[in-house]
Amino acid sequence: MIFDKRAVVVMLALAAPMSLLSACSGANSAGQGGAETNATVSAKTDEPAELVVFGNPGDPENVFDVRIGDAVRKKFPNYKITYIRKTKDVTMETLITSGSQVDLIYDSVAGAVSSVVNTGSQFDISDLAKKHRIDFNRFDPGQLDAVKSLGGLYGLPIQTGGLVMYYNKDIFDKFGIAYPGNGMTWEEAIELGKKLTRKQDGVQYIGLGLSPHHAILMNSLSAPFVDKTTEKAAVNNETFKNLLDTLVIKPTLVDGYKDAVTAIKSTINNNTFMKDRTVAMFIMNYGLQDQDYFKEFNWDMAPLPVFKEKPGIGSQPYPAVLCLSSSSKYKDQAMEMLKYLTSDEYQLDLSKRGFVPVLKDEKIKKAFAQDLGSYKNKNVVNALFFNQTAPSAPKTQYDAMVTNALIKQYLPLITGNTDVNTALRTAEEEANKSIQDAKNNKK
Numbered sequence: 001m002i003f004d005k006r007a008v009v010v011m012l013a014l015a016a017p018m019s020l021l022s023a024c025s026g027a028n029s030a031g032q033g034g035a036e037t038n039a040t041v042s043a044k045t046d047e048p049a050e051l052v053v054f055g056n057p058g059d060p061e062n063v064f065d066v067r068i069g070d071a072v073r074k075k076f077p078n079y080k081i082t083y084i085r086k087t088k089d090v091t092m093e094t095l096i097t098s099g100s101q102v103d104l105i106y107d108s109v110a111g112a113v114s115s116v117v118n119t120g121s122q123f124d125i126s127d128l129a130k131k132h133r134i135d136f137n138r139f140d141p142g143q144l145d146a147v148k149s150l151g152g153l154y155g156l157p158i159q160t161g162g163l164v165m166y167y168n169k170d171i172f173d174k175f176g177i178a179y180p181g182n183g184m185t186w187e188e189a190i191e192l193g194k195k196l197t198r199k200q201d202g203v204q205y206i207g208l209g210l211s212p213h214h215a216i217l218m219n220s221l222s223a224p225f226v227d228k229t230t231e232k233a234a235v236n237n238e239t240f241k242n243l244l245d246t247l248v249i250k251p252t253l254v255d256g257y258k259d260a261v262t263a264i265k266s267t268i269n270n271n272t273f274m275k276d277r278t279v280a281m282f283i284m285n286y287g288l289q290d291q292d293y294f295k296e297f298n299w300d301m302a303p304l305p306v307f308k309e310k311p312g313i314g315s316q317p318y319p320a321v322l323c324l325s326s327s328s329k330y331k332d333q334a335m336e337m338l339k340y341l342t343s344d345e346y347q348l349d350l351s352k353r354g355f356v357p358v359l360k361d362e363k364i365k366k367a368f369a370q371d372l373g374s375y376k377n378k379n380v381v382n383a384l385f386f387n388q389t390a391p392s393a394p395k396t397q398y399d400a401m402v403t404n405a406l407i408k409q410y411l412p413l414i415t416g417n418t419d420v421n422t423a424l425r426t427a428e429e430e431a432n433k434s435i436q437d438a439k440n441n442k443k
Contacts, residue, residue, distance in 0.1 A: 044332040050080040051334055053322075054095065056107040056115040058086040064106075068158070068322075068341065071349075075340050079333060092119045096327075103328040104337070109146045109157070109319050110217065113395050116323045117150055123326040124152040125335065132335045139342070142389030143358040146317045149392040155323030156338045157358040159350055161286045163218050163315035164383040165189070165305065166273065169298040171196060171205060171280040180281060180302040182379075182386050183312075186246050189281070189305040194254040196280040203278060204260045208251040209268025210283035212407045215247050218285065218315040220307055224393040225402035226435075233402045233431035236424045240406075244413065244420050246307070252414045267410050285318060286356060286384060295374075301383035314387030319358060356384055401434040402427070 055064055064083045073081050084090065084102070092115050095102055107115045116122050129136070134156075136144060143157040165180060172179050177195055184192075193207025221243060227234040252258055260278075261267060273282040274293040283304065304314045322341065324334050340346055347357040347364050354369040365385050369375035408430070409423035418426070 045336045046078065047333070048078045048080075049330040049333040050082060050101075051103045051330055051337060052082045052084060052101045053104045053106055054092060054102045054115075055083060055085045056092065056105060056111050061085065067355075068106075071346065072337055072340065076333075076337065079337070092116075092121065096121070101327075101329075102325045103330055103334050105155070105323045105325055107321060107323070109150070109317075109321050109392075110395065110399070112150055112154070112321055112323055113397050113399065116154055118397050121323070121325045121327065122150070122152060122154045123324045123328075123331075124154060125156070125324050125338075126153050128324075128331060128335050129153070129156075129338075132332070132339055134335075134339055134342070138344075138359050138361070140317075140358055140360045140389065142317045142392065143319050146319050146392040147321055149395045151395075155321045156342050157317075157319035157321050158341050159355045160317050160319035160358050161356055162317055162384060162387075162389065163214060163220075163283055163304045164286050165281055165283055165302040167281045167300055167302060168273070168277060168279065169300055170277070173298075174200075179300065182303050182382050184302070184305045185308050186250075186305045187308065190246075190250050193251050193281060197254045197257050199256055204256050204263075206257060206260055206268055206272070206279045207254070208281045208283075209272060209279045210247060210251075211270065211285065212267055212410050213403065214285040214318075215283055216243065216403055216406055218318055218390075219243055219247075220304070220310055220313055220315055220390045222316060222391045222393045225399045225431075226396040228394055228396060231396070231398065231435065231439075233398075233405070233428045233435065235402060235406060235431070236428040240424055241420055242307075244406075244409075244423065248410055248413050249420065258415055261411065261414050265411075267414065299378075301379050303383050303386040306387060310390070312388055313390050315390060316392050317389045398431075398435045398438065401438070402431040405431040405434070 053064070053068075061069075061083050064085075069081050069083060072079065084095070092102070092105065096119060102121070105112070105116050105121060139157070143160055144153070147153060147155060147157055167180055169179065175196060175198070177192070180189065180192060189208060196205060196207035198205055221239055223239045223243065224234055226232065252261070264272070268279055268282070270282075270284070273279040277297055306313055322338055324331060324338070328334055342358065344359065344361065344364065347359045347361075348367055351357045351364050351367045352369070352371045354372045354375065356368070357364050366381060368381050368384065369378075405427040409418065409427050412418040413420065413423050
């Protein structure tokens with residue numbers, strides 16, 4: 001998956017190859033207009049076409065084929081599917097400059113800001129989707145809203161992700177503490193983490209850690225990073241103070257935590273959890289469990305803890321999206337490809353193989369990971385679907401500048417070298433400078 005490229009490659013290598021409305025009453029009627037529309041669509045989509053897909057994350061072609069390409073070629077034998085991956089020398093900008101054909105752009109919803117919107121390649125598919133009788137009511141609303149946060153419905157989500165809690169059962173067993181359950185608040189998770197943060201046999205264990213990037217990017221409070229009107233950072237406020245206080249500061253207020261972080265000169269991260277195995281609970285975007293290291297210890301998952309003021313609300317979704325390029329000459333054929341990739345048939349297949357579906361059908365959700373033996377007896381379905389998705393904050397081309405500035409403040413906050421007010425002020429000032437520099441460079 002886009003969310004963790006290394007995890008995706010492992011998952012796909014293990015997997016077998018893959019074999020906006022609800023139609024309104026007028027479209028459902030057997031009237032002459034509807035028949036003509038259907039006939040026109042059918043005639044266009046039956047025509048041979050070459051569809052060129054640009055993969056902005058740079059996944060190898062075999063990864064694309066297993067995830068999308070093989071299934072689409074089988075479904076549409078009259079389409080030639082060509083995949084172009086991003087490299088150092090090949091980007092959307094270079095393809096546009098050279099006049100190269102691009103029909104669809106594959107990216108994360110955050111990455112699509114640069115690959116789709118910033119390149120002027122966006123095309124709102126709302127009318128085209130209605131023409132092709134795509135029922136938007138089948139989708140998890142949060143997944144569609146995530147795409148719309150780009151500024152319009154420029155494509156469809158194909159698969160998704162969300163923040164979950166991974167935990168090392170061996171550490172819980174070692175200290176005789178009950179595993180985390182469904183529906184925990186952050187206060188409960190932090191207190192549980194404090195019980196597990198202790199030193200034993202010369203090893204310093206950490207109760208609760210999180211992925212800095214994902215935790216702030218997909219925050220449950222749906223806080224935007226940039227004011228779209230002023231195009232300035234918008235993090236020096238009470239919402240982000242609450243976020244940093246809850247996610248970064250409070251979990252560390254226990255003997256041993258700061259010393260451990262100081263020793264490794266880093267915040268708690270994937271390697272601390274997977275390789276060192278000294279972290280009991282780790283908050284991360286779904287996908288981490290497909291690392292080889294997980295074969296070597298006893299792990300499970302629980303839903304993301306929730307803010308008490310937002311009961312039942314998990315993280316913002318982070319879907320992988322296929323966006324229709326404004327320059328495509330085969331928009332109808334591309335739309336049929338999107339329709340198939342979001343069909344019950346295809347989404348059920350994805351779900352069985354451990355990819356998070358974007359549809360709200362409970363049968364599809366409950367089939368999650370059925371084909372993967374490594375997930376047997378794991379709490380993955382509850383971990384992923386127990387909470388509702390949080391609304392998606394509006395996205396801008398400057399978001400990454402703000403998140404990078406915020407993440408720089410994590411370590412000083414944990415070690416006590418700064419306070420939350422100073423950290424937010426410093427991050428906002430640094431982000432605004434980066435935003436202004438980016439604007440100046442465009443002139």
